[in-house]
Amino acid sequence: MSTEFFSYAGTVEVGPRDGLQNEATLLATETKVEFIERAVAAGVRRVEATAFVHPDRVPQMADAEAVMSKVPRRDDVSYIGLVLNARGFERARDAGVDEVNAVTVATDTFGRRNQGTTVEEGVAVCGDIVARAHQAGLPASVTVAAAFGCPFEGEVGPRRVAELARRIADSGPAEIAVADTIGVGVPSQVTDLLGRLREATGDLPLRCHFHNTRNTGYANAVAALQAGVSWLDASIGGIGGCPFAPGATGNIATEDLEYLLAGTGVRTGLDLARLAETGRWIGERLGSDVPAQLGRVDAFPRRTEA
């Protein structure tokens, strides 16, 4: 199998955070920790483990400290805590995360509703979090949410996102991510946006976060890898749904992405069978069929016929 298509991809497992946060079923802390243990056993090396946000606003993440106190600590596994402000950063640091991920939103309306900040305020808050992370010796990434579209303001143009990324890059994060939070982007937009981001941010590592809400998530992932992005967010089982589209599918599924990557000849270190088994397992815990296909159909083991 040729690897010319793209030769490297790493995944950040966001099932424990973005996945569970958008599911109606509240899981016990022990179940969340087992989810993370299973992900690590399946080869995942970066995990967005939880969010340090207000428990009244996001009850699914109220046990952030308890989760972090129980995850399996390994030198080769990095646990990321999502934080939205200085208080969240302090909690994450004290809970012993390996990285923080700050979030700003590309539109004022969604930003105010999601986290109480306008775009301008979000850039400032992210800069503050990055500065605090530098002081604490923690890598900080910044995610631009709604980078392709906003449920309230409609389409978000790539120029706006690239300008936002340029300003975020000035604060010195370790990585910038763009998130298609509501799953509206298509591959040509991914290609276009990433080209502009590359110009705007130099050689800063980029990460992409796609939802499969309109069945474009995997095609977008391929476009991102072809554009030279090395890291993709994905959730085991494809859990997560979309708070703005009841019944919609969630993040791209780690197991389905791994099927595609393995078929492309990209070595990720992920164990497809274990991922698929964990996708079925988390679906049972959530009481629903998960969107991932690889828990439903076999992985079609490959020979190498020319």
Added chain:
Amino acid sequence: MSTEFFSYAGTVEVGPRDGLQNEATLLATETKVEFIERAVAAGVRRVEATAFVHPDRVPQMADAEAVMSKVPRRDDVSYIGLVLNARGFERARDAGVDEVNAVTVATDTFGRRNQGTTVEEGVAVCGDIVARAHQAGLPASVTVAAAFGCPFEGEVGPRRVAELARRIADSGPAEIAVADTIGVGVPSQVTDLLGRLREATGDLPLRCHFHNTRNTGYANAVAALQAGVSWLDASIGGIGGCPFAPGATGNIATEDLEYLLAGTGVRTGLDLARLAETGRWIGERLGSDVPAQLGRVDAFPRRTEA
């Protein structure tokens, strides 16, 4: 929106044939005709309307002549009949199809089970059908089924498929299609195979047929369009499942593909709202939720922010 990504795509609506053939629910002829009428009203201009095969083997297609006698005839709409042998061709011709699509399978085991022919026999039969179509003044396309993998023999290499296509091309079909019948291919394989097919078949029009069984179908479609293929098969609702994988999703959905194409700036003449409505409608007729997403979530109407 840039159209550099790819600038043209046509779809062949295969819901009435590949879609319905693989659904457990038998629909009345009138319902099938209404499905086709709705597809045409949504802008579809090539429809694989039915298959002229033995009713004992494929009861879903037993009313092929009745369906063809009732579809709305228009100068700008081409109805395709799937045929597997001379008898099927004669039936299709007599029923007044505008095109025929012959099928050969890339492996002996699947070929014998699907249609009672080895690869060698299938090439000969397709050549015979193409010759008969020439005589009758009908365009004939040939589809190579299981072109990425076979449920019995495993992975199918691109060299084998390209050689098969070269021999089929010698018989003079109007178009050659490659079908990922069991939904195992990934985009890098699509790119690779289409490059070899182009070499093997010169400037013969190519068409691709993808199933979304492992969530690679839309990424494969994009890879095919980027490789210069102009025509893609798709089914409204994404109906069709997979006879070898119970519970699996079917063909790529016409409405979800159109969402992607519209976002890319490709003008197809398709009406997304009507496609999505028809996807919901056929799901009700079949008594199941269809895999298409665009009947479930909105089309996110676009502005043109830079």
